[in-house]
Amino acid sequence: MVIVFALVALAVLAAVAGLHWYVWRRLVRDTTRGPGPARRAGTTLFVAGPVLMIAALLTERAGAPFWLQRTLSWPGFLWMALALYLLLGVLAGELIRPLLNRLSRPPVPAPPGRPSRTESGQGPAVQEAEPPGTAPTAPDPARRLFVSRVVAGAAATAALATVGHGTYGVLRGPRVTRVTVPLAKLPRAAHGFRIAVVSDIHLGPVLGRGFAQRVVDTVNATRPDLIAVVGDLVDGSVQDLGPAAAPLARLSARHGAYFVTGNPA
Numbered sequence: 001m002v003i004v005f006a007l008v009a010l011a012v013l014a015a016v017a018g019l020h021w022y023v024w025r026r027l028v029r030d031t032t033r034g035p036g037p038a039r040r041a042g043t044t045l046f047v048a049g050p051v052l053m054i055a056a057l058l059t060e061r062a063g064a065p066f067w068l069q070r071t072l073s074w075p076g077f078l079w080m081a082l083a084l085y086l087l088l089g090v091l092a093g094e095l096i097r098p099l100l101n102r103l104s105r106p107p108v109p110a111p112p113g114r115p116s117r118t119e120s121g122q123g124p125a126v127q128e129a130e131p132p133g134t135a136p137t138a139p140d141p142a143r144r145l146f147v148s149r150v151v152a153g154a155a156a157t158a159a160l161a162t163v164g165h166g167t168y169g170v171l172r173g174p175r176v177t178r179v180t181v182p183l184a185k186l187p188r189a190a191h192g193f194r195i196a197v198v199s200d201i202h203l204g205p206v207l208g209r210g211f212a213q214r215v216v217d218t219v220n221a222t223r224p225d226l227i228a229v230v231g232d233l234v235d236g237s238v239q240d241l242g243p244a245a246a247p248l249a250r251l252s253a254r255h256g257a258y259f260v261t262g263n264p265a
Contacts, residue, residue, distance in 0.1 A: 013054075016050060016054075017050070019083075019087055020046055020049075020050050020083065022087075022090070023046070023083065023086050023087055023090050024042065024043065024046040026090045026093070026148070026151070026152060026155075027042065027086065027090065027152045027155065027156060028042030028043060028046065030145075030148040030152070031145070031148050031149045031152045033145070049075075049079035049082075049083060050079070050083070052072060052075045052076040052079055053076045053077070053079045053080045053083070054076075055072050055076060056069075056072040056073050056075075056076025056077055056080075056205075057076070059072055060073070060204075060205065060235070060236075063237070066205065066236070066240040069204075069205040069236075069240075070205045070206075070208075072205075073204070073205035073206045074206060077206060078163065078167070081163050081166070082159055082160070082163050085158065085159035085162050085163060086155060086156065086159045088159075089154070089155025089156070089158050089159050090151075090152075090155050092155070093151035093152070093154065093155050096151065097147060097151055100147045100150060100151065101143075101144075101147055170207070170211075171211075172214075173211065173214030173215065173217075173218055174198070174214070174215055174218050174219075175218075176218060176221075176222055193225050193226075194222065194223070194224045194225045194226075195224060195225065195226045195227075195228060196219045196222055196224035196226070196227045196228070196253065197228050197230060198215065198219060198227070198228070198229045198230070199229070199230045199231050199232060200231065200232045201215060201229065201232065201233050201234075202232055202233075202234070202235050203233065203234045203235065203236070203241050203244045203245055204234065204235030204236045204241065204244075205235070205236070207244075208244040209243060209244045209246065209247060212244055212245060212246075212247040212248055213247040215247075215248075216247045216248060216250050216251055219251060220250070220251065220252050224253045224254075225253060225254045225255055226253050226254070226255040226256065226257075226258070227251050227253045227256070227257035227258065228257075228258050229248075229257065229258070229259045229260065230260055231260050233245075233259060233260070
């Protein structure tokens with residue numbers, strides 16, 4: 001069993017390393033002119049990012065000291081999200097790279113010393129074929145570098161914008177979506193009964209007491225008749241997350257608040 005686990009872990013690490021190498025190659029190596037500060041900085045980022053990501057996962061699973069989990073979680077999990085969107089952006093860029101190469105290719109001039117038929121007065125111009133064995137024109141390094149930078153810039157911008165927008169949305173706190181549920185057999189006395197449904201709070205090393213307080217303020221502002229927290233309330237132990245979860249005691253509803261700490265079966 002231990003051997004199987006080790007083999008699976010090695011396979012996962014190899015896959016993670018291979019995908020990071022591929023993204024590094026497209027975003028760093030292909031966009032820089034040889035070794036230099038820019039390439040060194042990009043390489044450092046693509047080494048430190050996955051190391052922090054794996055460290056964050058391992059410390060959370062192993063129950064490491066909570067201060068260590070909090071230290072590693074933000075950079076580690078942010079890199080996980082960013083790396084995923086960078087990979088998707090690079091893969092999408094592979095689809096448009098041939099088109100950009102074709103559009104940026106300059107026109108090929110006619111070979112010198114071979115006048116066309118129009119120049120010799122013998123009819124319309126005809127493209128003469130290259131003699132057998134003629135070497136094709138080598139790709140222009142400047143053009144290749146330009147295309148790589150355009151694709152890499154677009155992929156990095158899209159990934160940063162997506163992760164940044166998502167992070168801002170989480171830190172800002174939950175937003176209220178109002179849904180009316182018509183029930184034909186609902187007693188008249190229950191018309192207008194308001195249930196505040198909250199899910200996926202995920203209090204843990206990343207989201208702590210401040211986030212819990214924003215959840216409480218948002219839910220209480222809707223003045224619900226009943227509150228239902230339907231799953232994924234915490235990611236961790238009571239000892240670590242007790243202070244972070246303390247504001248949830250101030251959830252207020254006429255018929256009470258009900259919790260499911262994990263995912264309902």
